[in-house]
Amino acid sequence: MQTYILKRILGMAVVMLIVATISFVIVRVVPGDPAAIMLGPDASPADIADLRARLGLERPLPAQYAIFMGDLLTGDLGRSIFLDRPVVQALAERAEPTICLTVMATLVALLIGIPAGIVSAVRRGSAVDQATLGLAMLGASIPSFWLGLLFIQFFAVRLGWFPVAGYGDPGAGFLERLRHLVLPALVLGLLSSALITRFTRASMLDVLGDDYVRTGRAKGLDEWTVIMKHAFRNALIPVLTVIGLTVAVLLGGAIVTETVFGLPGVGNLVVQAVLRRDYPVIQGTLIVVAAVYVLVNLTIDLLYTVVDPRVRY
Amino acid sequence: MAMAEAAAEPAAIADETLLQIEGLRTHFRKDGAVVRSVDGVDLRIPRGRTLAVVGESGSGKSVTSLSIMRLIPEPAGRIVGGRMLYRDRTGRLLDLARLPVSEMRRIRGGEISMIFQEPMTSLNPVFTVGDQIAEAVALHAGKDRAEARRVAVEMLRLVEIPAAERRVDEYPHQMSGGMRQRVMIALALSCRPSLLIADEPTTALDVTIQAQILDLMRRLQREIGMSMLFVTHNLGVVAEIAHEVAVMYAGRVVEQAGVEAIFAHPRHPYTEGLIACIPRLRRHAPGQQRDREPGGRRHRLVAIPGSIPSPAALPPGCAFAPRCSRAVDACRLEIPDLVEVAPGHRSRCLRWRDL
Numbered sequence: 040m041q042t043y044i045l046k047r048i049l050g051m052a053v054v055m056l057i058v059a060t061i062s063f064v065i066v067r068v069v070p071g072d073p074a075a076i077m078l079g080p081d082a083s084p085a086d087i088a089d090l091r092a093r094l095g096l097e098r099p100l101p102a103q104y105a106i107f108m109g110d111l112l113t114g115d116l117g118r119s120i121f122l123d124r125p126v127v128q129a130l131a132e133r134a135e136p137t138i139c140l141t142v143m144a145t146l147v148a149l150l151i152g153i154p155a156g157i158v159s160a161v162r163r164g165s166a167v168d169q170a171t172l173g174l175a176m177l178g179a180s181i182p183s184f185w186l187g188l189l190f191i192q193f194f195a196v197r198l199g200w201f202p203v204a205g206y207g208d209p210g211a212g213f214l215e216r217l218r219h220l221v222l223p224a225l226v227l228g229l230l231s232s233a234l235i236t237r238f239t240r241a242s243m244l245d246v247l248g249d250d251y252v253r254t255g256r257a258k259g260l261d262e263w264t265v266i267m268k269h270a271f272r273n274a275l276i277p278v279l280t281v282i283g284l285t286v287a288v289l290l291g292g293a294i295v296t297e298t299v300f301g302l303p304g305v306g307n308l309v310v311q312a313v314l315r316r317d318y319p320v321i322q323g324t325l326i327v328v329a330a331v332y333v334l335v336n337l338t339i340d341l342l343y344t345v346v347d348p349r350v351r352y
Numbered sequence: 353m354a355m356a357e358a359a360a361e362p363a364a365i366a367d368e369t370l371l372q373i374e375g376l377r378t379h380f381r382k383d384g385a386v387v388r389s390v391d392g393v394d395l396r397i398p399r400g401r402t403l404a405v406v407g408e409s410g411s412g413k414s415v416t417s418l419s420i421m422r423l424i425p426e427p428a429g430r431i432v433g434g435r436m437l438y439r440d441r442t443g444r445l446l447d448l449a450r451l452p453v454s455e456m457r458r459i460r461g462g463e464i465s466m467i468f469q470e471p472m473t474s475l476n477p478v479f480t481v482g483d484q485i486a487e488a489v490a491l492h493a494g495k496d497r498a499e500a501r502r503v504a505v506e507m508l509r510l511v512e513i514p515a516a517e518r519r520v521d522e523y524p525h526q527m528s529g530g531m532r533q534r535v536m537i538a539l540a541l542s543c544r545p546s547l548l549i550a551d552e553p554t555t556a557l558d559v560t561i562q563a564q565i566l567d568l569m570r571r572l573q574r575e576i577g578m579s580m581l582f583v584t585h586n587l588g589v590v591a592e593i594a595h596e597v598a599v600m601y602a603g604r605v606v607e608q609a610g611v612e613a614i615f616a617h618p619r620h621p622y623t624e625g626l627i628a629c630i631p632r633l634r635r636h637a638p639g640q641q642r643d644r645e646p647g648g649r650r651h652r653l654v655a656i657p658g659s660i661p662s663p664a665a666l667p668p669g670c671a672f673a674p675r676c677s678r679a680v681d682a683c684r685l686e687i688p689d690l691v692e693v694a695p696g697h698r699s700r701c702l703r704w705r706d707l
Contacts, residue, residue: 250468251476256423258488258539259461272478347478348523 043352047340051333058329062322063107067100077120077316090120116323121315126323129308136206137293137304140220140227144289147228148235149282155232156239160247161266171236178233183292187226187299194222204301223300227292231285238281242274249273276347283339287332365437365445370547370579371397371420376434376449378419387664389415391603393434394690397547402573402580404594406587406626410660412603413583417549420448421466422456441546462492465540469552471533475524481535482520485542492543507538511568530561537569544576551583566592587630591615599623602671603663605690609697619699619707622672625656678703
């Protein structure tokens with residue numbers, strides 16, 4: 040087990056090295072002078088030369104690479120050109136809404152997707168099952184920005200239950216900030232629950248026909264125990280994979296949703312950085328998001344050993 | 353409806369009978385057609401003894417045992433008629449066919465237990481074997497965790513699993529098929545049932561392991577004093593373990609008798625055919641040619657010609673008639689009754705006297 044975790048961490052390091060290298064290369068392979076592109080057509084030659092010096096673009100490529108990797112190892116992701124502060128700091132300032140949104144959306148997706156999938160499988164072929172499958176199909180096909188606008192129109196504008204957009208006044212307390220996240224979390228979570236519902240249903244249908252489920256009934260257990268304890272625990276194993284993927288997708292989906300709801304999160308930061316060609320920010324975000332993705336995957340793999348005693352590393 | 357008629361009759365069974373099945377009919381719906389898997393089964397399971405139910409695949413023997421447990425997968429399958437009169441521990445006479453589900457759960461695992469053909473898949477892979485046994489003990493005997501676990505270890509010892517204190521914490525995948533079937537037996541017997549239903553419990557096991565499991569079951573049946581319903585297609589196993597035998601064909605019992613009577617004087621051509629199918633090893637004097645009858649004819653394994661009819665398309669009359677060398681016109685007209693041909697020996701054949 041310890042060797043496995045060690046191996047996985049080593050593997051993570053390799054993945055991160057590749058991601059970092061790609062993000063390093065992307066900026067350098069842009070045709071023309073990156074500094075000139077970042078500053079746009081109206082920049083003066085002096086400004087461009089100044090930026091080239093700040094980015095270290097004057098040095099030979101291997102030297103640039105060595106400096107870039109060295110900085111990365113010490114946790115330095117460079118400096119944002121437009122925000123005029125370290126990328127790490129810019130990311131940290133924007134992290135809270137994105138993390139909260141992803142966690143809340145994941146909870147919504149699980150709390151809806153798993154029960155819906157179980158009920159759907161247990162009542163297979165019933166009206167409930169048909170309705171669930173129909174909704175799941177709908178959820179898989181609706182774009183998040185459209186559902187976001189719909190929710191704003193209905194729950195925020197018409198009913199006034201939640202704020203239309205933003206993250207509260209600068210002095211807003213944590214709960215007030217969370218209130219601003221409810222609608223975006225619902226949008227993201229509902230759409231992701233579609234996938235989880237379908238996987239949970241399929242997985243449950245699989246195990247409900249298994250012999251040990253019959254053994255459970257033959258013992259005299261009630262249906263709730265048979266389904267929730269004996270069947271679900273086994274059905275959860277493949278569903279875990281989908282949950283891991285969903286968290287990753289939610290992280291990506293947060294970018295679009297943050298834009299629709301005007302949330303000052305990492306997604307918003309990236310969109311602005313792309314518009315302003317703020318390469319250090321794009322680079323830094325890419326690396327951090329990749330790291331989170333890899334960590335989520337590792338967590339899921341370790342959860343397998345908790346759920347399924349047959350999995351031993 | 354047939355069920356209402358049956359309920360109107362006075363319910364009574366003899367004292368030495370634990371479970372009496374009368375006219376049990378369990379049907380399945382498949383692609384719009386009705387499959388009559390069990391179509392009028394009559395069985396008596398005597399107290400403290402072993403009844404073997406024998407038949408080919410598709411004869412309805414497994415469906416009969418699942419019907420007793422009320423584990424027929426609904427809504428595809430349903431018990432549509434008949435009674436299953438069972439005397440519970442408190443002496444009450446219950447009709448299992450009509451018992452409310454909540455009452456049935458008390459019976460399942462507590463008074464009537466079941467073990468299945470597939471030991472490899474019948475245990476839940478994500479719980480330890482100890483937990484799975486303790487769960488049943490806690491449920492029916494109302495014991496706390498520690499006490500239930502102690503019973504689990506005791507049960508594993510009873511089924512002769514070595515190092516029971518250690519293996520109680522193992523998961524099913526850490527055990528062999530034979531060990532898992534022992535665990536299933538331990539689980540089934542953990543609440544000291546009055547009846548153990550064993551559906552082909554040794555079929556999936558190696559021959560040497562089969563013999564061990566049969567020995568174990570025979571010993572436990574005597575020690576606990578329970579009744580056993582042993583479903584098998586193997587007449588060799590029947591001779592080993594059964595006191596009484598019921599032969600099933602196409603969803604009905606065609607003959608029931610004591611084990612000696614069945615083998616010595618079968619009173620149904622199907623039973624006769626099954627017995628003729630058992631391969632026999634003959635002893636030969638040195639120098640004599642092997643595998644030859646005294647007349648020089650080679651001794652061949654006999655097979656019953658044809659195959660069992662689909663329960664979706666049963667012929668009118670005796671279901672065995674199309675394969676029977678003794679069938680006469682009368683056999684094809686209506687289904688013969690199960691008649692007593694000798695004390696304790698019943699046959700569903702018009703021509704039993706000619707056998």
